[in-house]
Amino acid sequence: MTVTIRDVARAAGVSVATVSRVVNATGQVTEATALRVREAVRRLDYVPHGGARSLTTRRTHVIGVVLPEMYGDFFSEIIRGVDRAARPAGYHVLVSGSHSDPAETMAVLQALHGRVDGLVLMMPGPGLGRLDRSLPRRTPAVLLNGAGATAHPSLRVDNRRGARLAVDHLLDLGHRRIAHVRGPEGNADAAERLLGYREALAGRGVAADPRLELPGDFREDSGYAAAERLAELVPRPTAVFAANDAMAIGCLAGLRARGLEVPEDLSLVGFDDVPNARYLAPALTTVRVPIAEVGSRATERLLRMLANPTEAGGEDEVVVPTLSIRESTLAARVAVSRASH
Amino acid sequence: MTVTIRDVARAAGVSVATVSRVVNATGQVTEATALRVREAVRRLDYVPHGGARSLTTRRTHVIGVVLPEMYGDFFSEIIRGVDRAARPAGYHVLVSGSHSDPAETMAVLQALHGRVDGLVLMMPGPGLGRLDRSLPRRTPAVLLNGAGATAHPSLRVDNRRGARLAVDHLLDLGHRRIAHVRGPEGNADAAERLLGYREALAGRGVAADPRLELPGDFREDSGYAAAERLAELVPRPTAVFAANDAMAIGCLAGLRARGLEVPEDLSLVGFDDVPNARYLAPALTTVRVPIAEVGSRATERLLRMLANPTEAGGEDEVVVPTLSIRESTLAARVAVSRASH
DNA sequence: TTGTATGCGTTATCAT
C-alpha cells in the first residue's frame, strides 16, 4: 500500500542501502546514481516512515509535554514555549494532560515510552516520589515546578518570592486587610504562594486571618465564587491576591457582578501574567512569570540532555518572577478606617 | 539498556509470544504462566515500546494536529477539543504549527508520516491544492476551515453567516457607519468574514466604504493599531466588527487608550467567542463558535475514518455560529446625526 | 496452551 524504501530501490535499480544514503545525505554516492534515486523518490512520492526510522536510530525526534490540564492561557503558553525551542531543533511536540492525577500521569508516561525521546513534565500534585522510581531509567525528563524533592533536573518558579512581591506591593499601598484566593489543595505551586502570602503579612506584622484565605482551584469559576464570598466579609478586605490570573479574572467579574469596583473598592493582584492580563479592564496587576520562556528553557535543557547524556545530573534552574503593576491596584483610602468616611 | 519483551520472556521462562499475549490480554494463557509473566514484568519494570509496537500493528495511536499558529486562545481551545475526543479513544495528540506557510506545512506533513495515524489540519491560506496531491494516500485527514475546494472531509465554520449575524446586530441597533477590522490577506476565514460584512451592509442598502475596512492579521496588536486609525476617521464610525476576538480585544485597549468608551462611543463585536471574551470589561459581544467542539467533532470524524476506512469519502460538516450579545454593543444614538447633539 | 519464525520500514555494519 504505502510506498517504502524497497519500492524506491527497485525503481531506481539500486539497493535500499543506497536509497537510504541519498535520502539522508549520509555516505558517498555517485552523483549519477543519486540522481536516479531522487528521480524515483519523486516519481513514487516516497516519504520515509518516521516510526520505522526511529526504531533503528533510537531517536523519535519527539518530545512529550505532560501538563495538569490542557485548558487556559497558562498551559497554551507553556506549549508554545516548548514548541518554539523544539521545532528549530527538529523535534516535534506531543502533548498530554494528566488532570493532576498521579495515576493518570503514570499511565501517560508509560504510554509515551518509545514514542518520545524526552519529557517536559509538570506535576504539581503529590506522587512525585513514585516518579523517581518509575521514570528515570526510562526517559530523560525535565520537571516544571516539581515539588523540589526529586532527582530530576527541574525548572521552578520562585512562587514564594512572587507571592511576597504581590502582597508587599499591596502592603506598600497601605492595605492591611488583604484576602487570598488559594489554588487547589495539594498543589505545590499553590502551597508556596500561600506561604509567600503569609510570610509577607507576617513580615509587616499583619496578623493572619484564616477567614481571608479563600478556597480556589486555579480556574476562573472558583475566582468568581471567591468574589461572592469576599463581598460579604465584614469588614470587607480592601485588597485581594489571587493565586493565579485565571482566578483573578473570575474574581474581577464576580466583584463587578456584586457592584464592587476594582481598584476603587478593592485592589486585585493576580499571578502568572497571562497574555490577556493586560487587556482586562482594569488591566491586571500581576506577578509576571515568563511562561513561554519557562517552556523554552525547560526544552532547551532537555535537548541538551538528549545530546549529551552525561548532562543528566543537574542543579535546578529557578525562574524569578517580577511584578507587573498595572491598573487593578490602588492605594488604600487611609482615612476610611479612622473617620469612617 | 532498556528492558525488552525478550528480557521478560527469559525471566519468566516463556516465549516472547506468551509475554505479548498476557501484556495485551490477547489469546489464551494459563493463569499460572500469566502470573509468572506479570511477576517478571513487575520485577523488571517492563513497559512496552510504543514505537516498535506500532511498526507491527501499523497503528501509532497518535493523531497529529497542524495549526497555523500555536498562539492564543483560539488554538489552545482547538487543541483541547481534539484532546478531549482523542484521549478517551486511546489516542495521543501531536501538535505542530505551520506559521500559515504552505511549504512549512508540507514539510510538517512529511515529517509526520509514520508518526501519526491521522491528521486534523487547519490551513486557511492558499496551497490547499498541493495538499490534495501530496497528502491523501499518505494519511487520513480532516480539514478545519479548508478553503472548501478539496477532496478531504472537512469541518467548516460558516464564516459568512457569522459575520452577517454580527453586522446585522449592529444594523439592528441603528448603526450605519460600521467599520471592519480584517483578518490576514489570503486567509480564507478572513475573506469569508469580510464578505459577510459586505453582504450584511448591502442587504440594508448601506453603501460600502473601503476606508472602513481596516487591515489586520488576527493578532491583538493589529487590533490595537486599527483602533488608532479608527479614532481618527471623520466622521468616526459608531461601531466596529473585528474579524476575530483577539483583534477585538486589542481594539478595545486601543480605543480606551484614545479615550473612547465602548460601548458608549463605539459598539464593538468580535468573532470566535474565546473563553476570555466574557471576562473583558465590557464583556464582548461576539460571534460564538464552539471552538473546542470543532476540534472534538473533527477528531471524532477522523477516528471514525480510522476505524472504518471506507468512510473516507465525506460531505463537509458545517458549524453554524451564533451571536453572543453582551455588553460591548449599544444602540446608536439616533439623534446625533440630525441634531448634532 | 505455548513456541517458532516472519515481517513491519529503516538504518547500520560489513563485505565487495
Place this chain on the structure above:
DNA sequence: ATGATAACGCATACAA
C-alpha cells in the same frame, strides 16, 4: 561506491 543483511522491539500466523 554499492550491496547483502542483521538488528531495532514487537505482534502474529502458523506449528506443535
